[in-house]
Amino acid sequence: MADSKTETKTLGESLRQQGVSRRGFLKFCTTTASMMALPPAMVPAIAEALEKARRPSVIWLSFQECTGCTESLTRAHAPTIENLIFDHISLDYHHTLQAAAGEGAEAAREAAMHENFGKYIVVVDGSIPLKDPGFSTIAGISNLDMLKETVAGAAAVIAVGSCAAFGGLPHASPNPTGAVSVSEIIKDKPVVNVSGCPPIPTVISGVLAHFLTFGGLPELDDLGRPKVFYGQSIHDRCYRRPFYDKGLFAETFDDEGARKGWCLYRMGCKGPMTYNACATTKWNQGTSWPVESGHGCLGCSEPDFWDGGGFYNAISIPDGDIARNIGLGAVAGVAVGAAAGMLNRNAKADAVAKHEAVTVDDLEKTS
Amino acid sequence: MSSPIDFLLWVKGPAFDIALAVFVIGIVVRLLEIVLLGRKQDLAEPKGEEFGPGLRTIVTRTLPEAGSFKQSPFTVIGGYIWHIGFLICLLFFVPHIELLHSVLGIKWPGLSNHIVDAVAVVTMATLVAMLIDRITHSVKRFLSGPEDYLVWLAAFLPIMTGYLAYHRVLVPYPLVLGIHILSIEFLMVLFPFTKLMHTFTFPLARWYNGAMAGRRGVQS
Ligand code: SF4
Ligand code: SF4
Numbered sequence A: 001m002a003d004s005k006t007e008t009k010t011l012g013e014s015l016r017q018q019g020v021s022r023r024g025f026l027k028f029c030t031t032t033a034s035m036m037a038l039p040p041a042m043v044p045a046i047a048e049a050l051e052k053a054r055r056p057s058v059i060w061l062s063f064q065e066c067t068g069c070t071e072s073l074t075r076a077h078a079p080t081i082e083n084l085i086f087d088h089i090s091l092d093y094h095h096t097l098q099a100a101a102g103e104g105a106e107a108a109r110e111a112a113m114h115e116n117f118g119k120y121i122v123v124v125d126g127s128i129p130l131k132d133p134g135f136s137t138i139a140g141i142s143n144l145d146m147l148k149e150t151v152a153g154a155a156a157v158i159a160v161g162s163c164a165a166f167g168g169l170p171h172a173s174p175n176p177t178g179a180v181s182v183s184e185i186i187k188d189k190p191v192v193n194v195s196g197c198p199p200i201p202t203v204i205s206g207v208l209a210h211f212l213t214f215g216g217l218p219e220l221d222d223l224g225r226p227k228v229f230y231g232q233s234i235h236d237r238c239y240r241r242p243f244y245d246k247g248l249f250a251e252t253f254d255d256e257g258a259r260k261g262w263c264l265y266r267m268g269c270k271g272p273m274t275y276n277a278c279a280t281t282k283w284n285q286g287t288s289w290p291v292e293s294g295h296g297c298l299g300c301s302e303p304d305f306w307d308g309g310g311f312y313n314a315i316s317i318p319d320g321d322i323a324r325n326i327g328l329g330a331v332a333g334v335a336v337g338a339a340a341g342m343l344n345r346n347a348k349a350d351a352v353a354k355h356e357a358v359t360v361d362d363l364e365k366t367s
Numbered sequence B: 001m002s003s004p005i006d007f008l009l010w011v012k013g014p015a016f017d018i019a020l021a022v023f024v025i026g027i028v029v030r031l032l033e034i035v036l037l038g039r040k041q042d043l044a045e046p047k048g049e050e051f052g053p054g055l056r057t058i059v060t061r062t063l064p065e066a067g068s069f070k071q072s073p074f075t076v077i078g079g080y081i082w083h084i085g086f087l088i089c090l091l092f093f094v095p096h097i098e099l100l101h102s103v104l105g106i107k108w109p110g111l112s113n114h115i116v117d118a119v120a121v122v123t124m125a126t127l128v129a130m131l132i133d134r135i136t137h138s139v140k141r142f143l144s145g146p147e148d149y150l151v152w153l154a155a156f157l158p159i160m161t162g163y164l165a166y167h168r169v170l171v172p173y174p175l176v177l178g179i180h181i182l183s184i185e186f187l188m189v190l191f192p193f194t195k196l197m198h199t200f201t202f203p204l205a206r207w208y209n210g211a212m213a214g215r216r217g218v219q220s
Helices: A011-017 A022-035 A040-052 A068-074 A081-088 A102-115 A143-151 A161-166 A201-214 A241-246 A256-260 A322-354 A360-366 B004-037 B051-060 B066-071 B073-092 B094-104 B113-136 B138-143 B146-166 B173-193 B195-216
Strands: A057-062 A090-094 A120-125 A154-160 A191-194
Touching: A011 A040, A022 A040, A022 A201, A040 A201, A057 A102, A057 A143, A068 A161, A068 A201, A090 A102, A120 A143, A120 A161, A143 A154, A154 A161, A154 A201, A161 A191, A191 A201, A241 B113, A322 B004, A322 B094, B004 B173, B004 B195, B051 B195, B066 B073, B073 B094, B073 B113, B073 B146, B113 B138, B113 B146, B146 B173, B146 B195, B173 B195
Parallel strands: A057 A090, A057 A120, A120 A154, A154 A191
Antiparallel strands: none
16 A cells, blocks of 8 residues: 555556566557557557556445455456556555554545545445445444545546446345445446456456546446446357357257357356456456356346346246246136136026027017 | 346346236136037037047148138238248247246257248248238228237237347347347237137137037038
8 A cells, every 4th residue: 555645656657667668558558448449549649648647546445245356356467567557556445455454544544535635536346235334334434424425525436346336246135235336325426337246357457547548437338337348248249159140059068069169048148138348358367258168157247147047047038937837827727717617607507597488479579 | 226137137027927927827717718618518419520520620720721812812821921930930049949948848959040030030021011911901901900900019029029139239138138028928918818819729619610510420
């Protein structure tokens, strides 16, 4: 945790100090530009802006979370420029990573807020419990209070991970803690949802790079996610897509189709309904991604993915127990049908009983 | 939070359960009503058997008949094309097989998505042509009531929305998939209360016609 007061280095200076060559830096700028779907002509502008960027103060709040998001960000094995960006930002408060705890840590948060009022970025991972403030507290402060208080002076809020973005696992039915997302509480500041369980590290650094470069936030989709990373579905960018179109599917994890790398739809792949960058950015520094390693997408970057039926059920299968419901329906149908049948028979018998034989004389009388 | 995913989860969850209940209970009740009502005892001496002619008529009435074919070939051919097309889309699109497999426990080979896609286009075009024919043909228009148009819509929407979902035309995908499933729920709910019931009653009606003819010793 560097001290934001004394640190005035620009990003360019700090990268050079850490041994990043100009060439490596420009390569990063090019990747960033292409990731953000910007034309190559923008690269020099990005490089210049990033070169001059001052360290932004970042306050990281962790609420009802599993630390998976922080793990995702810090587990990169080889040092990458994304990591250096993280080294460069002034992470003034992150209670999982910082040594201080309790009041000492809270003092650092308050100091950072005070000094950078109106300019700092708040990153949140984890959802906020509304049922009982005591369900999750830090230094005796409830998550709700801490979020409101910290966001008051923020330039922007980045909700990292599906819990902060949409409620995530804590929000899964029956949602015992009354967990909600950041955007359900914070209405007066820009909130960017970087969803995923966990999100791709490059995507988080991409959003930060965007903020550093342009001083603002990227264009967002309906769910508040940066369009450049979440604009296309896994299915649309999946290299197994031709197999889907041809109707070639793996049906178990070890059948011929699985060995040949066919589409995983029948094994529950949620790629068609999931918007994320896995298929292009990949994981572990571009090594692979879930579908490439033979497992269907779980849909982790979408709201309520925990409640969307079994991970191994194809998307087309409704959630309820259909066979049981058909059975129940048939039993109910037989009961109602039998009752209706009896009524109809009675009506019929009644009609027969009431039937009066009419003679020609009768007809002549009435007409 | 109300998002397309919430909509999809509702459509795949509670809404599907409701539609399924209406569909199953409605069909069982209607079939039982027909069967339980019974027929007046026929006291005349039978002049032939009922069973064979009954079964035969289920088949023969399913095949085109020369007279009606000559009179309105378009209705006959169009009817076959779209019924078969609908069944191909329903039964041989792999995501549908996956659903039926989860219910029935059996599965069968599917068709390539490109083939199903082409069949869907032909089916939709046929349905549209038949609707135009129904509206422009004075006799057919006279014979058509609101229910006929409602049933046409209920049959057309699942194919059209399925086509849009497959081509991922409306974004985001959970929205268009949800609309597709909802259109099928619409079809399921209408089923027991409209002439869509013919899907289940046609064998009964045809068998009965054949059996009666057989009993009277006339050609079935
Ligand atoms: S593996 Fe998943 S994402 Fe890839 S084509 Fe198949 S269904 Fe789509
Ligand atoms: S492939 Fe799907 S489930 Fe896996 S990380 Fe990517 S979006 Fe999440």
